Amino acid sequence: MANGKLTFRYDRVGDILYIDQCAPYAEQESEEIGDDVIARLNPESGAIENLEVLFFSKRVMESETLELPIDGELQLAG
Template identity: 70%
Template sequence: MEQKLTFQYDRVADILHISTCKPYPEQESEEIGDDIIARLNPGTNAIENLEVLFFSTRLLRSDIFELPVLANFQQSRQIHA
């Protein structure tokens, strides 16, 4: 099932949340890179959420920010007014 990505930045904690669904207790958590936490679907092991810790300081350190995940971007057909 295709899902949209949502981005939410927590300024107090300095964490960027990238999600395809709301986090839920059954998700497994795994650090997949330099302070990047993946929340995985317990049945499929697919990444459903990412948490990028210390996000603002990452942007100050480098001109490029990469995530250690693969992506297949497609335009959403649904248009919001």
């Protein structure tokens, strides 16, 4: 289901940054992967498809960097 491209959405009311590789769907499993970051996982492969970064504005204001507990590889979408 994941298309590889990342979409970033920010919910000001909930103070949550959503990082989506695909639209969230009901069958995904959710797992807290540390430091108030929730991963939404593909139910078949276990691959991370979405991330929810809780308390996003607080994190950005307290630090010059935002580190997430995941590994990633960036490349041009084509």
